[in-house]
Amino acid sequence: MRLHYRRKFNFLRRVLFILSIISLYLSRDSLKLHAKNALINPNTAEYHEGMIDDIQVLRCYHWYRQCGSLYAPRLHPSNTASKVKDKNNVLWSRVSKNITIEALYSLQSGAFYNSYLYVHPKGFQSNSRNSIKELAIARDSALIPLQVLRDINKMVKSSDSSVFHNHVYQREKPTSSWWKLLFGISVDSDDIAVFGEEWVYKGSGIWCKYVLNDDDSDPPIISLEIYLGSSFIESRPSWKEVMHEFHRNNIPSLPISITRKLKTKNNLHKASKRLTGPLKAPEKDNNILELLQVDGNYKITSPHIQFSRGQRSFKILQMTDFHFKCTDNSMSIINEIRTVNFIDRVLALENPDLVVITGDLLDSQNTIDYQTCIMKLVQPMISNKIPYAISLGVSDESNLATPSQVQDYIRNLPYTFNSVASEEGHIAIRVSFKKKLLKNTLLKRGINAKDETTPSEALFFVFDSFNPVNDFLLDYSNLIGKIDYGLAFQYFPLSEYRPHGLFPIIGQYNERSTLTVDTSRSKGEVSMTIDGKNYKSFLDILNLWNIKGVSCGHEHNNDCCLQSINEMWLCYGGSAGIDVARIEGIHPNVRLFNLDDIKDEITSWKRSSNLVDEVYDYQYIYKGKH
Structure with a gap:
């Protein structure tokens, strides 16, 4: 009887050993990537400004040395229904946020990781071709941002059949399904079909447009910023919100807003003579x-x-x-x-x-x-x-x-x-x-x-x-x-x-x-x-x-x-x-x-919030002879 159980045990052990070898072989790319981020410190600064040619949300696991920059595959959308895989890992830079607690601006958190927004910088010396010129981020990755839908609708209505084709974009999985099986870590997989050449889907609800050639007059994005808290309003010239007050369901913290800046010409700014306030401003001889x-x-x-x-x-x-x-x-x-x-x-x-x-x-x-x-x-x-x-x-x-x-x-x-x-x-x-x-x-x-x-x-x-x-x-x-x-x-x-x-x-x-x-x-x-x-x-x-x-x-x-x-x-x-x-x-x-x-x-x-339309305590600070 003991010999019978011993044979069964040895057989199961051999099977588990073989399965382990197979799983390690199939997960070799993910294991190499995790080992690289855990052992190598690239010492690259976070992204503050500059043109970018790729963007996605990446997970920074707790065993990584740091989260400021990570090695990960580039995302390549295909023009067929199949996904184009890129085995080469490149260095990504996290969009900087100048606060000391990193978890506060994590887009998503899990038992072993925090997710952040990362970009692949193009560099200041490069021309703007293939740089990202517009960005839209949906609150839910299953939804398409309104800005993208409007542009797609214009193309669909176009009589020129060459302006749109059926594309399927898939997000490159950060880890294999075997890693999920072994460690129970969920892996996002976003498949979305869309008509239109301009907008490219990057996964996690991120859509972007590219500067396609040197004749493209649209300026590229040169900066991204993250803001925490409610009632944030982007009012700076050349800046625009791409995601407003994203509430993270699994993080009991402040909502996140993401805003981008376009490149401007290096000439003097000429402001309009009329101010743009909630009430029409009076005319002045000099603005x-x-x-x-x-x-x-x-x-x-x-x-x-x-x-x-x-x-x-x-x-x-x-x-x-x-x-x-x-x-x-x-x-x-x-x-x-x-x-x-x-x-x-x-x-x-x-x-x-x-x-x-x-x-x-x-x-x-x-x-x-x-x-x-x-x-x-x-x-x-x-x-x-x-x-x-x-x-x-x-x-x-x-x-x-x-x-x-x-x-x-x-x-x-x-x-x-x-x-x-x-x-x-x-x-x-x-x-x-x-x-x-x-x-x-x-x-x-x-x-x-x-x-x-x-x-x-x-x-x-x-x-x-x-x-x-x-x-x-x-x-x-x-x-x-x-x-x-x-x-x-x-x-x-x-x-x-x-x-x-x-x-x-x-x-x-x-x-x-x-x-x-x-x-x-x-x-x-x-x-x-x-x-x-x-x-x-x-x-x-x-x-x-x-x-x-x-x-x-x-x-x-x-x-x-x-x-x-x-x-x-x-x-x-x-x-x-x-x-x-x-x-x-x-x-x-x-x-x-x-x-x-x-x-x-x-x-x-003075003016008071109690009676803002009335002035009070009017006085002379200085009264000359004239």
């Missing part, structure tokens, strides 16, 4: 973007605005303290949408020439994706084509990203003056009013031609509160005595914001305790020697450039302006975020400044 130097990527290249044709006023909108979180909390999402709507309404009503944001865009460690939060905040300005400058605050950090990543991202946004900021993060925006107004224009405005002043110069400083200003200000010492009007903005209040005794004040002043800000400038510890004379007061230093007012953020319950030395007004921008903690009775608000060269004055007022 700011037309006066700025903006490159082909819509980045400001010079901080100098030179008016022509008689423009003699300049309006600045100051916004501060938003504390965007961009989490999956429904109340936070609603409040952030309400905040953006408030900003949009103010821009439509006021049509400012410049927007200054004085800090606390983010909510520190509570913020998940800093890029989504920043994009959500600047979207109204980009959509309305209004330039803006940002001074970061103490909450503008994240445990998922470094401060330099936040700063670099802001510097590369369109229409921001941060692109021309100093190394310390300071910005100086100079405005030149070149020509006098014509006599008939003066009569229309009710101004006597004798009272019309000579052309003037204005200067607006936007300081980084955490870095010294000495070297930066010395670079602009040649403008001392040449500036007629000036304003300064920064995040922290100065020591002079806590005056003693009686002083003029307009607005609410609820936080009067000792300043807790630990910077030398806020403590008044600034010492500079200019033209042989030593100055120890920061306000005295600013007075050299004829700065008439300084405005800050940081304190949510203060929205006043109080007058200090040199008749200089020190103002608060209030707090614009709907979700910001503040005392009862105070509503989110923004502050505006208007410089009028003809009237020789600077005025300020």
